[in-house]
Every structure is written in C-alpha cells, then in structure tokens.
Amino acid sequence: MxxxxxxxxxxxxxxxxxxxxxxxxxxxMADPLHYHVEIDTSQFSGAGFLDFAFLAGNSPAPGATATLSQFSGAFGALDSKEGNVSGSAPGTLVFGNGGGYNDWFQNVSLGGRFAFDIVFGGDFLGTNGNVGTTFSLGLLDQSASAYLGNPNGNLLQFDLMPLNGALPASIAASTYASIASISAVPxxxxxxxxxxxxxxxxxxxxxxxxxxxxx
CATH class of the missing domain: 1.10.287 (Helix Hairpins)
Known part of the structure; x- marks a missing residue:
C-alpha cells in the first residue's frame, strides 16, 4: 500500500x-508602516533632551503623518514644539509634514531606556511625487549644545518617499548609533x-x- x-x-x-x-x-507597499524604536542611554547620566523632527523636502511633498505612542522611559516636561505636531510625551504625538519645520523637543532623564512605537501614514502612500519626508530623532546633553550617542547628529531616521510611477511608496529606516534600534511591528x-x-x-x-x- x-x-x-x-x-x-x-x-x-x-x-x-x-x-x-x-x-x-x-x-x-515596499516597507512596513509600523515600527518599534528603542534608545539605550545607560552610558549617560543627568538631564538631556530628545529631539523629534518630521521634515518635508524643499519642494511641496505629498502629505505624510507620523504617530508616536507606547512611550516608556524617564520623560520630563516639554521644552519646546514647533510646526505641525500635537499631543504629549509620554502619551501620543502626531506629526504632520505641512509645516516648514515640525519639531518636538522633550526633557528627559538619562541613564535608562526609552522606547516608543511609530506608525506612518498619509497621502504619500498613494500620491505620485518625487519629494520625500524625513522623521529623525536626536539625543542632546543638558546644555542642548552637543549630541550624545552620535556626535554628528541624529541617532536614527526614517526616509519616506511617495509613490512614483511604477515604484511603490517606501520607508527607509536607518540607525547611526549603537544605542538606537529599530524593528518592524507586524x-x-x-x-x-x-x-x-x-x-x-x-x-x-x-x-x-x-x-x-x-x-
């Protein structure tokens, strides 16, 4: 048999x-829309700042949003904000790319881990264009005059490019310091x-x- x-x-x-x-x-879509970000500041101490920015290119870019939530870490008070951003951290922050400069500058206590989820959306997913939008995160010292983790600037960034003819919209995630990590969330x-x-x-x-x- x-x-x-x-x-x-x-x-x-x-x-x-x-x-x-x-x-x-x-x-x-070419890339996920939902990511988890972690920043390990255990090698530092004292006060510092997290600088969240969401900036479109020089020419008009298709609409895009970045929604940050599920924050963890020793967050202090908001220091400053500018442009198209609303909400609170910890809590939920919503960035748009309609303003020329969209920035959230947050007091934090260094020495531990910070984490949050970020979800991207907006017209760039289905609107043709060749101008992108960048989300970036930097860590600065107490004087806000020197970057930590990466002395040259950002710890990480996401580059959002819109639909372009036969090319789908895309999101390129990059880290520039060992203290930063990005993982896609299914x-x-x-x-x-x-x-x-x-x-x-x-x-x-x-x-x-x-x-x-x-x-």
Whole structure:
C-alpha cells in the first residue's frame, strides 16, 4: 500500500507558501508602516533632551503623518514644539509634514531606556511625487549644545518617499548609533496569516506521519 504523499506534499507546499506570504505581506507597499524604536542611554547620566523632527523636502511633498505612542522611559516636561505636531510625551504625538519645520523637543532623564512605537501614514502612500519626508530623532546633553550617542547628529531616521510611477511608496529606516534600534511591528492581519500558515504546516506534517505509519 502506498502512502498518498503527493497530496500531502502539495498541502505542505501550500502551507509553507502561506507562511512565507504572511511574513512578506508588508512588502506590498515596499516597507512596513509600523515600527518599534528603542534608545539605550545607560552610558549617560543627568538631564538631556530628545529631539523629534518630521521634515518635508524643499519642494511641496505629498502629505505624510507620523504617530508616536507606547512611550516608556524617564520623560520630563516639554521644552519646546514647533510646526505641525500635537499631543504629549509620554502619551501620543502626531506629526504632520505641512509645516516648514515640525519639531518636538522633550526633557528627559538619562541613564535608562526609552522606547516608543511609530506608525506612518498619509497621502504619500498613494500620491505620485518625487519629494520625500524625513522623521529623525536626536539625543542632546543638558546644555542642548552637543549630541550624545552620535556626535554628528541624529541617532536614527526614517526616509519616506511617495509613490512614483511604477515604484511603490517606501520607508527607509536607518540607525547611526549603537544605542538606537529599530524593528518592524507586524500588523494583526499579518500575525493571523502567519499563524494560519504555521497551523497548516503542522497539520500537513501530522497527516504525513499518520500516512507513513499506516502504509
């Protein structure tokens, strides 16, 4: 008696494909929209500042937003804000790129970890253009005259480029200091697809073992 390996192998291949599609589903836009950011200031002490900025290019850029939430860390009072930004930290900050300079300058106590989630959205996802918008984060000392972590400036940045003909909108994430990290956050739909794909793989493997034992 021959085990029905053909159908089982086909099921297994489909399950693997489903899991791979789930893992790469965010690539449909070219890049994810949701990220988690962490900053480790354990090598520093005293007071300092986090400088959040969301700046469009010199020419009019398609609309874009950056929503920051899930803050953790020793945040103090707001020092200054400018342009199209609202909310509070810790809490939720919402940046737009309509102003010439959109900046949030926040007092913090150094020596620990800071973290937040950031979600990008707006017209740049579906509007043609060739001018992007950049979100950046810098860490400064108590005098606000020297950068920490990266003496040349920002710890990290995200470069948002709009839809451009056949090229999809994209988000390029970069870090410039070892104390900064960026990781993509899968959306709920992606987790469901991945879980479903893995469940299919497990089911196919169990069927294959049973078929081999009864052959």
């Amino acid at each position: 021959f085990a029905p390996t053909f159908n089982l192998n086909l099921t297994l291949r489909r399950a693997v494909l489903a899991a791979l599609l789930a893992a790469g589903s965010s690539v449909a 959306e709920a739909s992606e987790w469901m697809m991945l879980t479903g794909g893995l469940a299919l793989i497990g089911f196919a493997l169990r069927r294959r073992r049973v078929a081999a034992l009864t052959a």
